[in-house]
Amino acid sequence: MGSNMELFLSFIPALILVLVASYICGNLARYIGQPKVVGEMIAGILIGPSFLGIFAPQFMSSLFTTDIKSILYVLSNIGLGMYMFLVGAEVDEKKLTGNLIKKCTILSTSGIIVPLLLGIMVGVIYYSKLSLPNVNIYLFALFIGSALSLTAFPMLARILQERNLTTSHFGTLALIAASIDDALAWCLVALITALAQAQGVLAGITAITFGTLFACFMLLVGKKWLTRLGERVEKEGSLSMNHFSLVLLLLLVAIWFTDYVGVYSVFGGFIVGLSMPRNKVFLQELKSKFQPFVITLLLPIFFAYSGLNTNFTTIFNDMSLLIPAIVVLVASIAGKYGGCALAMKSIGYSWREASAIGILMNARGLMVLILVNIGITYKIITPQVFAILVLMTLVTTIVVMPIFNILYPENPKENQNVLDLKPFSKQS
Numbered sequence: 001m002g003s004n005m006e007l008f009l010s011f012i013p014a015l016i017l018v019l020v021a022s023y024i025c026g027n028l029a030r031y032i033g034q035p036k037v038v039g040e041m042i043a044g045i046l047i048g049p050s051f052l053g054i055f056a057p058q059f060m061s062s063l064f065t066t067d068i069k070s071i072l073y074v075l076s077n078i079g080l081g082m083y084m085f086l087v088g089a090e091v092d093e094k095k096l097t098g099n100l101i102k103k104c105t106i107l108s109t110s111g112i113i114v115p116l117l118l119g120i121m122v123g124v125i126y127y128s129k130l131s132l133p134n135v136n137i138y139l140f141a142l143f144i145g146s147a148l149s150l151t152a153f154p155m156l157a158r159i160l161q162e163r164n165l166t167t168s169h170f171g172t173l174a175l176i177a178a179s180i181d182d183a184l185a186w187c188l189v190a191l192i193t194a195l196a197q198a199q200g201v202l203a204g205i206t207a208i209t210f211g212t213l214f215a216c217f218m219l220l221v222g223k224k225w226l227t228r229l230g231e232r233v234e235k236e237g238s239l240s241m242n243h244f245s246l247v248l249l250l251l252l253v254a255i256w257f258t259d260y261v262g263v264y265s266v267f268g269g270f271i272v273g274l275s276m277p278r279n280k281v282f283l284q285e286l287k288s289k290f291q292p293f294v295i296t297l298l299l300p301i302f303f304a305y306s307g308l309n310t311n312f313t314t315i316f317n318d319m320s321l322l323i324p325a326i327v328v329l330v331a332s333i334a335g336k337y338g339g340c341a342l343a344m345k346s347i348g349y350s351w352r353e354a355s356a357i358g359i360l361m362n363a364r365g366l367m368v369l370i371l372v373n374i375g376i377t378y379k380i381i382t383p384q385v386f387a388i389l390v391l392m393t394l395v396t397t398i399v400v401m402p403i404f405n406i407l408y409p410e411n412p413k414e415n416q417n418v419l420d421l422k423p424f425s426k427q428s
Helices: 003-031 036-046 057-063 066-090 098-125 137-149 153-162 169-196 200-236 241-261 265-275 280-308 319-346 351-361 365-377 383-398 400-407 422-427
Strands: none
Touching: 003 036, 003 057, 003 066, 003 280, 036 280, 036 365, 036 383, 066 153, 066 241, 066 265, 066 280, 098 137, 098 169, 098 319, 098 351, 137 169, 137 319, 137 365, 137 383, 153 169, 153 351, 153 400, 169 200, 169 351, 169 365, 200 241, 200 265, 200 280, 241 265, 241 280, 280 365, 319 351, 319 383, 351 400, 365 383, 383 400
16 A cells, blocks of 8 residues: 555544544533634644543554644644634725724734733743743743734634624724734744744845735735626636636735745735625625535634644643743733723723723734744744743633623623624714
8 A cells, every 4th residue: 555545544534533523522612602713723722732642642643643643734724814804804994994903903912912021921921931942032031922922813804704703893993903913923023933933034025025015915916806897707607627727826925925935824814805896796606615625624723733742741740840831821811901991991982882992902823823833843932931921821711701791791782882783883
């Protein structure tokens, strides 16, 4: 039997386990009032060394070999880029009034600066205890600051999507602010990655420059061409296979290019999504063709890959790591939730409104998982720091939905004067 066939026969059982665990945990999460994506995150951890590796270590290591992990890594990055493409395509640019952009800028600025500074302080304090010897204090502190300043843009989008708030004024405010937040944070990550590879500050600036040029090209030039495509699809009533192939090719090129220049693939997908036409038929066709495959197959693969790199036993086997883990958790909540809520309160929102936005921005999910995977790949952080940051990500994400449901109930009558209707419409 050829090696390729052996790899195929080894990969399918691993994929089946990933999808079964994701399906079960995702539905259990929804049953207890959490977003399905939270269950999928937990599923990834359960099939990794934090659970399966404890009770069946030989089974885990034989199922998830180095070759299998490599395949999971490639598929997970493609999936993230495609998911961010869908998120970008749903952003309603008609709602981007000057007043809304001003609010988004205030929200995103406070949401990145406060947690970034707190994270840098934590990194400096625990540098000698937690850092690798070959990583300097500035790089380590910047990495911790970046991890605390990120918002889980895809996670936030999934929560809003499950509550049917993606295209609402409230959803648009949160999504745009989170996108600005993460764009700035990923510019910093590009610089950190370049420094970690000993390429210098210039390489980081070059990555940011190429990423900016790509975004400008797609939003100014590519968007005009795609508008004509949208009009044709609207007239024909469906997206042909040829047109679908063109969109898919453009998306894959964007994912590859942004990753190649060091900005990271997810923003290539998001920029292409923003460039898509907003014709009703075109968007429906995109969602129907991309969404089932991406959400049911590719995103669970990413969570599985992250879970395989997460080992919580490193924290609980060394009690001295519990204090740094708690400090990181407190700093993450105080920085992101506190910074965003205070900023919204300062421009006229009630505490209830400001808290609802702040708690949403506090969700980290996918984006920090992406960052910590970069950190472990480029040997910026240790497995212990990886586990601490994943634990912080899980906790800050899990608390979002229960608190948000209290502040923003699903019952329309209870919601009549909260956030999305009267208060927001008056200020828009």
